[in-house]
Amino acid sequence: MIKLLYLHEPGVLQNLATRYKHNEIYTYAGNILIAINPFKRLPHLYNTTMMEHYKEATFGELSPHVFAVADVAYREMINKGTSSSILVSGESGSGKTETTKMLMNYLAYLGGRPKVEGWTVEQKILESNPVVEAFGNAKTVNNNNSSRFGKFVEIHFDQNWRISGATIQTYLLERSRVCHISKAERNYHIFYLLCAAPQEVKKKYELGSPKLFHYLNQSDCYELDGVNDADEYLATRKAMDIVGISEDEQEAIFRVVAAILHLGNIEFEKGKEEDSSAIKTKTRCHLDMTAKLLECDAKRLEDALIKNVLKACKEGTTRNLKTNAALNSRDALAKSIYFRLFNWIVDKINKSIGQDGNSKSMIGVLDLTGFESFDHNSFEQFCFNYSNEKLQGHFNQHVLKMNQEEYTKEGIEWSYVGDKQDVLNLIEHKHGIIALLNECSSSLTDTHETFCQKLYVKFKNNNFFSKPINPQNSFTLRHFAGKVTYEANLFLEKNKDYVVDNHQNLLAASSCRFVVGLFPSPAQEQNTLNASKFSSIGSSFMEDLNKLIEKLNSTTHQYIRCVKPNNCLKPTTFENCSIIRQLRSGGVLKAIEISCAEYPTKLMFYEFLDRFGVLAPEVLEGNHDDKAACQMILKKMGLKTNQLCRCMQSCRMYYAQV
Structure with missing residues (x-):
């Protein structure tokens, strides 16, 4: 980009369009790599010959490529003994997940060990991708394989610069997707893979077409173009073997996945007592199957769904739940089970791969969920966009610091006023939105209406906050990527990080050791948690983000900005308006402005x-x-x-x- 005669929006756009037309999907903007999703396979770009081509090549000597970015990180580690982080960002559907895979493939190629008996560390790292994707990715309107969580993979290297260990840190799995999906979207891939498993497997779990299950049939989308779920099921099982998940553990995992599908088919009707509910007779078979798969008592499961235990001192009072409350109880149980299952799988992969405690160098690959703005935005979009805001601020500060050092070294008088942190302060300040959300979430009297009213009063004079006319109980934030309106109806409920007591007690008493491992008894959990302290998902996510930023600050950085060329997810189509919007909202043009501020052309x-x-x-x-x-x-x-x-x-x- 910086070789262009005129470095402005039309010039940048024309350059990208011309290159994209010739399948040149990568372009440098200084040390930043812009990657445009081709929406088609380009195997010649990623084969072993191409890897060898970029190995030890000077950055910028060859055509722009994701391998070149990874090679810079690897060579800096060897030559300077520094750790690096490669930050992959972009909207959903821009190709972040595939780009992350290419990075990890190339690093495994550089740091791989000679062929040995059994599976090597790098093979386990690579095969962790399809496993984590099966349980954490789903089809959205923007992306057929959208990561519904953030991920930071640390790859450790020994003194000989060979891969010696790794760890996967995940962030904010979208729990609500387990129970609610929009039109043209799918639930997590693993549900469809299991429904496409061999007949003997489906028979064992009493499964059939996805259309038969409530958690899957809320959408009219069951299949993905070009993807065979039956083949993907077998591939996922093979990957689970490689990453060290045993046959018994796989059996237990799929029992739990099947149980969630049957749980979602349990329906309720008005009970005999006032303000009570009961299981509909026609869905009792699903209640019994859920209990069988989770190896818990069916009557206790029924009570856990239609009743609630209110604690008063040391004694508990049981009250009946109305039909809607019972449905919410069912969905809360499903989300809790799936969330803990996902975390168990990630922990198991980390233990199987192993961390190298003696390693002094690592390369991290960050893939956080991209900026999202839909017709209806909830708590998940708020958190995803907050993380993008945080990383954009880090990016600006890092690029600014690089230029300050360069211009100081050259003796050039230069000044640049960086972006203010107003939006971040609005969100994460001790008196900001998350703090107010926590206050309302832990209150017995506050509702989403009172939460919004408090927001309107507190931030009425903030330029980055506004109250929309519609819908009610919503608020709008002016992010670096544009304005987004959030509907706060479920904010308080989604912010609470807890498992209902009777759900916890039910599953902790299961006869299945695997299920008990997911839900240890309350006495065990109190050893690590303060049961009386309110636990907030928003606060824990903010803490995780701050730790991530600290880790990033301790490393050198490479940046890859992924761009989606069109909204119809088709190859060869280049939509100018969409591209420009992403270049602006994704900070690409701002990055060029910062990295080339006042001095856009740099020549030897x-x-x-x-x-x-x-x-x-x-x-x-x-x-x-x-x-x-x-x-x-x-x-x-x-x-x-x-x-x-x-x-x-x-x-x-x-x-x-x-």
Whole structure:
């Protein structure tokens, strides 16, 4: 990008469009790699020959490529002994997940060990991708394989620069998707894979078509173009073998997944007593099957769904739940089970791969859920967009610091006022939105209406906050990527990080050791948690983000900005308006502005002479070194040496006159 004569929006857009037309999906903007999703396979770009091609190549010497970015991180680790982080960002559907895979493939190629008996560490790392994707990815309207959680993979290297361990840190799995999906979307892939399993497996779990299950049939989408769920099921089982999940553990995992599907089919009707509910007779088979798969008592499961235990001192009072409350209880149980299952799988993979405690160098690959703005945005979008805001601020500060150091070294007078942190302060300040949300979530009297009213009063004079006319009980934030309106109806409930007591007691008493492991008894949990303290998902996510930023600050950085070329997810289609919006909202144009602020064109002295030496041919005829020759040319034009970068446009005009 910085080689363009005119570095502005039309020039940037035309450059990307021309390259994309020729399947050149990667473009450098300084040290930042822009990657445009081709929506088709380009295997020639990622084979072993291409990996060998980029190995130890000087950055910028070859065509822009994701391998070049990974190679820089690896070479810096070897030459400087530093750890690196590669930050992959972009909207949903822009190709972040695939880009992350390519990075990890290349790092495994560079740091892989000789073939040994059994599975190597790097093979386990690579095979962790399909397992985690099966349980954490889903089809959305924007992306057929959207990560519904954030992920930071640390790859550890030994003193010989071979991969010696790894750890996966996940962030904010979208729990609500387990129970509620929108039109044209799918639930998590694993549900459909299990419904497409061999007949003997489906028979064992009493499964059939996804259309038969409430948690899957809320949408009219059951299949993905070009994807065979039956084949993916077998591939996932094989990957689970490689990452160290045993046959018994796999059996237990799929029992739990099947149990969630049957749980979602349990329906309720008005009970005999006032303000009570009962299981509909026609769905009792699903109650019994859920109990069988979870190996718990069916009557206790029924009571856990239609009754609630209110604690009063040491004694508990049981009250009946109305039909809607019973449905909410059912969904809460399903979300709790799935969330804990997902965390167990990630922990198991981490233990199987192993961490290298002696490693002094690592390369981290960050793939956080991209900025989201839908017709209806809830707590998940609020958290995802908060994380993008946080990383954008980190990015701006990092690029700004790099330029300050460069210009100071060159003796160039330069100043740039960085972006303020107003939106972040609005969200994460001790008196900000998350703090107010926690206050209302832990209150027995506050509702989403009172939460919104408090927001309106507290932030009415904040330029980054506004109250929309519609819908009611909503608020709008002005993010770096644009305005987003959040509907707060479920904010308080989604912010509470807890498992209902009778659900906990039910599953802790299961005959299945695996289920008990997911839900240890309350006595065990109190050893690590303060049961009386309110636990907030928003606060824990904020703490995790701050720790992540601290880790990123301790490493060098490489940036990859992924871009979605069109909203119809089709190859060869390049929608200008969509691209420009993403370049703006994703901070790409801002990045170019920051990295090239005031001095957009940067040339080495010999490059300057080659281009503008005709302005003073007598200088070139003398015996001057490049720097001295440049100074003489600039002096002739009335410019100082340290104005070299800024004067390029003047040079072009002067050149034209000559």
